Amino acid sequence: MxxxxxxxxxxxxxxxxxxxxxxxxxxxxxxxxxxxxxxxxxxxxxxxxxxxxxxxxxxxxxxxxxxxxxxxxxxxxxxxxxxxxxxxxxxxxxxxxxxxxxxxxxxxxxxxxxxxxxxxxxxxxxxxxxxxxxxxxxxxxxxxxxxxxxxxxxxxxxxxxxxxxxxxxxxxxxxxxxxDDPLIKLRVRREKLKVWCYKIYEEISNHSLSQDTLLKLYKHINLLIGLIRSNFDMAGKLLFFEPSDVYLYIHSTNVSLMSMMHGHVINKDDNYLLTLGISAILHDVGRMVIDDDAREDSYDKINRNIYKSHVLKGKELLEPYNDIPPIAKTVALTHHEREDGSGYPYGLTGDKIHPFAKIIALSDTFENKRVSYYDHPTIKRTQILKEMTQDLQLYDAIMLKDFLKFVANLSL
Ligand SMILES: [Fe+2]
Ligand SMILES: [Fe+2]
Structure with a gap:
């Protein structure tokens, strides 16, 4: 009506x-x-x-x-x-x-x-x-x-x-x-995380993060960890939404969920998942303060460099907050580093890259590719996983193997 x-x-x-x-x-x-x-x-x-x-x-x-x-x-x-x-x-x-x-x-x-x-x-x-x-x-x-x-x-x-x-x-x-549909309840939880992600981005980019918002974010990530652990099969359905999920708070929420699921399948404990989840939520906070038009795949070098600066800006924005885990700051700075040294900002290789940055890089890449395809979810997933396999030099071999396996087995 x-x-x-x-x-x-x-x-x-x-x-x-x-x-x-x-x-x-x-x-x-x-x-x-x-x-x-x-x-x-x-x-x-x-x-x-x-x-x-x-x-x-x-x-x-x-x-x-x-x-x-x-x-x-x-x-x-x-x-x-x-x-x-x-x-x-x-x-x-x-x-x-x-x-x-x-x-x-x-x-x-x-x-x-x-x-x-x-x-x-x-x-x-x-x-x-x-x-x-x-x-x-x-x-x-x-x-x-x-x-x-x-x-x-x-x-x-x-x-x-x-x-x-x-x-x-x-x-x-x-x-x-x-x-009583458990999937709806799960999606509602995801929505709540999205709201907190949105709020924390707003506050951090205004240099006014309140402790309350950070605590709420922790609380909701914790709740989702519980749900991922108890409804793992269903949690897969959380990861395939409309192709228009280009909004930063949606992107970060998805990357966070996917990283925590990855952490779950490689048997990590709750504390590990919590820090991973919060680091993933915050990984792209630097994009809040760069020009919206800047793109990683832009033909224009200046434009590309503006986009790339989001990692430094992210670290800068998070730096003043003692309550934000140091790992999250490292992830904001290094989630575009790649195993073979082809990443940025420093061109770090292998062991020089924090494991959290490596895990998050996988989900981040998957999410970015996912929103750029408009196919059916299953075709899309197969295609993306194939592309990531072809780029295997970019990722940690064991992590990539675990990632590909867990994503391929998700029921959509
Ligand atoms: Fe990024
Ligand atoms: Fe990202």
Missing amino acids: VKIYAIDSDKERYIPISLDTLVTGTQIPFEIYTYDGTIYKSLLDKGATYSYFAKVMIEKQALSNFYIRQRNALSFNEYMQNAGKLKSMLLDPSFFEFKYKEFKEKWFIIDKKIINTAIPFKLAIGGLRFPIFGEIPFTVDNEISYKNMLELNSDIAVRKRDIDAYYNYLDKLLDTQEI
């Missing part, structure tokens, strides 16, 4: 319009109504974004008659005069890039599969996958709206300012008796 209908009872006149004339991704400066034969129902608020998401929602409800109020005719005309210009602007890739950045800044990507109608979800939801931008009021409190949301080919996000409310929602999901 696009919005909860507010039924309009006054007798003001309405003018029919066609939704085809609206440009997706734009804000609508007038309210839009639908008419069901007896009453006019408000469908989109003035100022709401007519996102692709909203468009699909409307189509799914098979609505066909749309109106604006007569008093909005002027703003409608003005909007229509600009529609052509807006359309061409929306086709401009730099505009999309800008929008994407704006989206990334304001929204937190959630795991839409955990939303459950047993507990109504009342937060504003936004989506992003071309050409979906912006938010629409969206309530997931019945099976149809839930199904509609799942079917949308989009990331679903909540506003960052609503993150605590989202966290409360996660708590409710864990508390309720109505959900």
